[in-house]
Amino acid sequence: MIVVAGPSGVGKSTLITQIARGEHPELSRTLGFDSGTIWEKRSASQLERSAAITKSFDNLIFHYDIMRPVLRRYRDGYIADPALKSLDQAARLSIVSLWAPDDALITRLSTRTSLPFRRSLTPLNFPVRIARKRRYARLRRLYRRPQAVSQQYASWFDFTQDRQPTCEQHLVVDVSNNVIRFTTISEWLAAPHHDRAQSPDGSCGCGGGGGGGCSHGRAAQ
Numbered sequence: 001m002i003v004v005a006g007p008s009g010v011g012k013s014t015l016i017t018q019i020a021r022g023e024h025p026e027l028s029r030t031l032g033f034d035s036g037t038i039w040e041k042r043s044a045s046q047l048e049r050s051a052a053i054t055k056s057f058d059n060l061i062f063h064y065d066i067m068r069p070v071l072r073r074y075r076d077g078y079i080a081d082p083a084l085k086s087l088d089q090a091a092r093l094s095i096v097s098l099w100a101p102d103d104a105l106i107t108r109l110s111t112r113t114s115l116p117f118r119r120s121l122t123p124l125n126f127p128v129r130i131a132r133k134r135r136y137a138r139l140r141r142l143y144r145r146p147q148a149v150s151q152q153y154a155s156w157f158d159f160t161q162d163r164q165p166t167c168e169q170h171l172v173v174d175v176s177n178n179v180i181r182f183t184t185i186s187e188w189l190a191a192p193h194h195d196r197a198q199s200p201d202g203s204c205g206c207g208g209g210g211g212g213g214c215s216h217g218r219a220a221q
Helices: 012-020 025-031 044-050 082-088 102-113 126-144 148-161 185-190
Strands: 002-006 040-043 060-065 093-099 167-174 181-184
Touching (some): 012 025, 012 060, 044 060, 060 082, 093 148, 148 185, 181 185
Parallel strands (some): 002 060, 002 093, 040 060, 093 167
């Protein structure tokens, strides 16, 4: 199982599509992603509904929104999310956490909600569209709160650290620039940038220089 995680709007679906197309071979090799193998993609809601009847979690890409416990008001956070129980059942587990600064998340979320609302509006999907609009509005409020997303990342990293006996690797992918960079979770947490937004000079705050030329991660070719 490969878990691709991050807050709404960070680009999880985009990265999954790019990996499937072979656009990031080094990242794919690191994850053990074989394009010749049939991989199944599931969201948290899909996995939650099918967890009881799923016999194998091999060759599964799990698309997870780390804001889910907040939006669903799980008092015990990630531990209370039934979709995450599958992580303990996977024979092999790799986790990829995507990171972007708060301002980038707000911009990407706004792009989603700016699509024509009436284009596909029917009596059947009207409640779904209304619920989605309210969800995005709540996320925008969360993203504007100082440290709100950073705190959620910290909680997510704490939760995944407890999965170390079964987790083969946990990579953090910086998608704040056009060239994505990835590093191990240990290297990421040791760097001074993981709770900051991007600096005005284009650096990520890790001291590696501007223009995305930081040295904390490897560019995903």
